[in-house]
Amino acid sequence: MTTDGARSRRQIRHRAEIGAVLRDSSEFLGAQRIHAELRRRDVPIGLTTVYRAMQALAEEGAVDATRTATGEQVYRYCSPRHHHHLMCRDCARVVEVEGPAIEQWTTAIARQHGFAQVNHSVELLGTCPDCAAAR
């Protein structure tokens, strides 16, 4: 558990560096890529430590985690606003969309079935205007 606030200087530094890497990227990054990037930035850190840090950060809710189609775990800096993604299946362009309608629907369905603390994940996949035109 990382419940206790006692964190070493080194760990704090690591977290800050990881945060910087994530913030510098608009896309989701896997532990391996984060590690490679840190190494490129001359941050001495082991791959294992990156994995462990990412687990902790995800558990704390400091980063968002998902999986790619190939099954690797990827993370992104936790954006303050709750939103969903509309991705182009051809060029992988991502548009962030917000959905008050979805949020309400989710709540309604949850109540309807007596479920509590319901989270939802929505992924939209389509063909963007550019790629559609390029057909």
Add this chain to the structure above:
Amino acid sequence: MTTDGARSRRQIRHRAEIGAVLRDSSEFLGAQRIHAELRRRDVPIGLTTVYRAMQALAEEGAVDATRTATGEQVYRYCSPRHHHHLMCRDCARVVEVEGPAIEQWTTAIARQHGFAQVNHSVELLGTCPDCAAAR
């Protein structure tokens, strides 16, 4: 490639059996579980073949594929009716829900961003009444 329609008796049998297993389950199943279930039903088939069959079926769009939180690939019979799942995070109970609201929202978002042929997947995760009471 499974592009040619030439399929052996055995392969046809395998597909039928896999289809039966999927149809008998309302939830997503991984290749390993499908294999175990087939074995339990005395269907002689190797794990490798199940993996290969699932890949082919998914590619053809005969089954829906996703990944669990732990990264395993899971499949479900492509249901004729489009619906979503509300799963209990404690007991894993699954409730199928339909959502005209979602379907409309999806279409609206797609049009709004000029995206075409938009698919959507929605997963709801919460605590069911029973598990909430057992707290």
Add this chain to the structure above:
DNA sequence: ATAGATGCAAACGATTTGCAGTCTG
């Protein structure tokens, strides 16, 4: 005989864990 299908075992790649050495308070 020939092309595809099958399955065992080995290979893989991402992630996790055992454990000994290091750092921090």
Add this chain to the structure above:
DNA sequence: CAGACTGCAAATCGTTTGCATCTAT
């Protein structure tokens, strides 16, 4: 000094692939 942190190497685990064999045509 005691406990937390680190990282190497080895272990896992789901999945894929090499290859020899079997099947149906």
